[in-house]
Amino acid sequence: MFEQQLVNGFTLGLIYALIAVGYTMVYGVIELINFAHGEIYMLGAFLTLSCISMGLPLPLAVLLAMLATAAIGVLLDVVAYRPLREAPRLAALITAIGMSIFLQNLAMIIWGSRPLPFPRQALPAFFAEPALRFSEVTVTWMQIVIYVTALALMVGLNLVITKTRTGTAMRALAQNRTAAALMGINVNRVISFTFALGSGMGAVAGVMVSMYYNTMYPTMGYLAGVKAFAAAVLGGIGSVPGAMLGGVALGIAETLGAGYISSPYRDGVAYAVMILVIIFRPSGFLGRSMVEKA
Amino acid sequence: MLEVRDIHTFYGNIQALRGLSLRIEAGEIVTLIGANGAGKTTTLMSISGVTPPKQGSITFLGQEVSRLSTERIVSLGITQVPEGRMIFPRLTVKENLLMGGYLRRDKAGVRADEERVYELFPVLRERRAQMGGTLSGGEQQMLAIGRALLARPKLLLLDEPSLGLAPLVVENIFEIIQQINADGVTVLLVEQNAQMALQIAHRGYVLETGRLTLEGPAKDLLNDPKVRSAYLGLD
Numbered sequence: 001m002f003e004q005q006l007v008n009g010f011t012l013g014l015i016y017a018l019i020a021v022g023y024t025m026v027y028g029v030i031e032l033i034n035f036a037h038g039e040i041y042m043l044g045a046f047l048t049l050s051c052i053s054m055g056l057p058l059p060l061a062v063l064l065a066m067l068a069t070a071a072i073g074v075l076l077d078v079v080a081y082r083p084l085r086e087a088p089r090l091a092a093l094i095t096a097i098g099m100s101i102f103l104q105n106l107a108m109i110i111w112g113s114r115p116l117p118f119p120r121q122a123l124p125a126f127f128a129e130p131a132l133r134f135s136e137v138t139v140t141w142m143q144i145v146i147y148v149t150a151l152a153l154m155v156g157l158n159l160v161i162t163k164t165r166t167g168t169a170m171r172a173l174a175q176n177r178t179a180a181a182l183m184g185i186n187v188n189r190v191i192s193f194t195f196a197l198g199s200g201m202g203a204v205a206g207v208m209v210s211m212y213y214n215t216m217y218p219t220m221g222y223l224a225g226v227k228a229f230a231a232a233v234l235g236g237i238g239s240v241p242g243a244m245l246g247g248v249a250l251g252i253a254e255t256l257g258a259g260y261i262s263s264p265y266r267d268g269v270a271y272a273v274m275i276l277v278i279i280f281r282p283s284g285f286l287g288r289s290m291v292e293k294a
Numbered sequence: 295m296l297e298v299r300d301i302h303t304f305y306g307n308i309q310a311l312r313g314l315s316l317r318i319e320a321g322e323i324v325t326l327i328g329a330n331g332a333g334k335t336t337t338l339m340s341i342s343g344v345t346p347p348k349q350g351s352i353t354f355l356g357q358e359v360s361r362l363s364t365e366r367i368v369s370l371g372i373t374q375v376p377e378g379r380m381i382f383p384r385l386t387v388k389e390n391l392l393m394g395g396y397l398r399r400d401k402a403g404v405r406a407d408e409e410r411v412y413e414l415f416p417v418l419r420e421r422r423a424q425m426g427g428t429l430s431g432g433e434q435q436m437l438a439i440g441r442a443l444l445a446r447p448k449l450l451l452l453d454e455p456s457l458g459l460a461p462l463v464v465e466n467i468f469e470i471i472q473q474i475n476a477d478g479v480t481v482l483l484v485e486q487n488a489q490m491a492l493q494i495a496h497r498g499y500v501l502e503t504g505r506l507t508l509e510g511p512a513k514d515l516l517n518d519p520k521v522r523s524a525y526l527g528l529d
């Protein structure tokens with residue numbers, strides 16, 4: 001059973017990691033915890049659903065949903081956060097909570113408040129079949145697809161951040177905004193790019209979760225958001241590799257917690273992890289200590 | 295080349311510049327000296343568009359720039375080496391330099407200028423894969439200057455490049471500033487080290503609480519009794 005829990009936990013963890021990178025990148029560049037990021041993830045699932053119901057094949061539907069949520073993420077920043085860039089941090093934080101509630105309710109108006117199933121007909125039939133089987137452990141094709149997609153996206157994201165001109169500008173901006181501006185970096189454009197990147201990743205996570213659990217609902221972003229945020233804190237907020245590591249660690253911890261302690265405790269694991277990290281290692285796995293940051 | 299006319303710059307309600315005017319001709323080294331809090335950094339930040347003046351005008355090569363964004367100003371050819379260096383601590387030396395050339399599209403030119411910076415500061419070549427934050431103070435200052443050169447500026451603004459450096463390193467940095475100027479870059483040098491600054495500058499301005507109080511050829515200022523007692527600690 002343990003091995004099966006690990007496989008399931010790893011699947012969940014990769015999805016958390018995809019959401020967590022969005023939190024951590026935005027925090028890195030504007031020091032804002034974007035509470036509406038969970039809703040971006042939810043919109044990824046619903047927009048994919050809408051694209052499928054218009055007759056588009058799954059890959060194209062996901063791609064369109066990614067682009068649309070990336071645009072929504074950018075819009076969110078431009079409309080809600082940019083005007084508050086010089087305001088006290090609390091103002092932006094409260095605005096983020098407001099945007100989260102707004103987007104949830106918008107989704108309820110568009111798609112209704114009841115859970116919807118993922119359109120099975122859009123999935124290839126073999127998805128539910130086992131791909132690998134070692135004695136007790138099975139890995140389904142869907143899990144394989146989730147692994148490959150999530151890992152490919154994260155490798156790609158790392159390449160963008162470490163190798164490209166805009167990615168380097170993003171890191172420069174996170175380290176010193178004034179200096180970045182003095183280099184001729186268009187600060188707002190790079191921040192928009194960060195939102196687009198994080199939102200696109202979050203959208204894919206939303207699709208994969210709704211596919212994996214065969215359900216989506218407008219408030220699904222809340223808990224997933226909290227957990228991914230906990231993963232980002234666990235990895236060290238602001239660190240992209242940290243968020244990836246934190247996501248996987250949290251997914252596994254949560255699944256094991258549910259399996260070995262009791263399943264109602266599943267969601268409590270994320271909170272427990274977050275509290276323990278804040279008490280014992282506030283900088284997370286890979287974060288810089290606060291002292292160094294000052 | 296640069297003409298600043300009667301600028302007033304504020305931080306909220308605090309007025310830092312009160313009608314400052316100065317002029318820089320192409321090819322010059324001009325120095326701006328003044329005590330702590332006089333408004334030297336604010337002057338450079340106003341020119342760079344980071345704290346745009348509320349009133350007054352700044353023209354560069356005949357174009358009004360006081361309402362332009364910082365990146366537009368950089369793209370026109372004004373680059374600043376800010377006070378405290380502000381290098382990117384967790385980017386490598388090479389990445390720091392490349393950020394200096396962020397707006398440039400000529401890859402070959404950027405490569406050549408990177409080489410040129412390594413010739414000016416050989417230590418940066420050795421350290422190019424190292425994180426900027428691990429460099430010594432003097433090396434960071436060299437990196438900050440090198441990074442600015444990657445933008446191929448027409449006008450280079452330097453804010454207290456001697457700050458916190460040992461005398462020998464300061465001398466080295468000042469020699470390089472002269473060399474950069476000899477290569478055709480106009481320089482506006484802000485300094486507390488008035489002695490050294492006036493020795494390499496062609497002209498100088500003295501700033502006191504947001505206003506200019508003296509200006510003239512650097513040699514005259516070096517011999518000015520007021521400057522000698524207030525900024526050179528002499529007489």
Ligand SMILES: Nc1ncnc2c1ncn2[C@@H]1O[C@H](COP(=O)(O)OP(=O)(O)OP(=O)(O)O)[C@@H](O)[C@H]1O
Pocket residue numbers: 305308309310328329330331332333334335336337377486
């Ligand atoms: N961000 C800020 N907010 C409020 N006031 C500021 C700010 N930055 C500078 N000031 C004020 O503006 C005035 C000029 O400051 P500025 O930094 O330009 O001086 P400076 O000549 O560069 O001094 P130093 O030699 O210490 O670097 C000072 O009175 C300072 O207190």
Ligand SMILES: [Mg+2]
Pocket residue numbers: 334335336377453
């Ligand atoms: Mg200063």
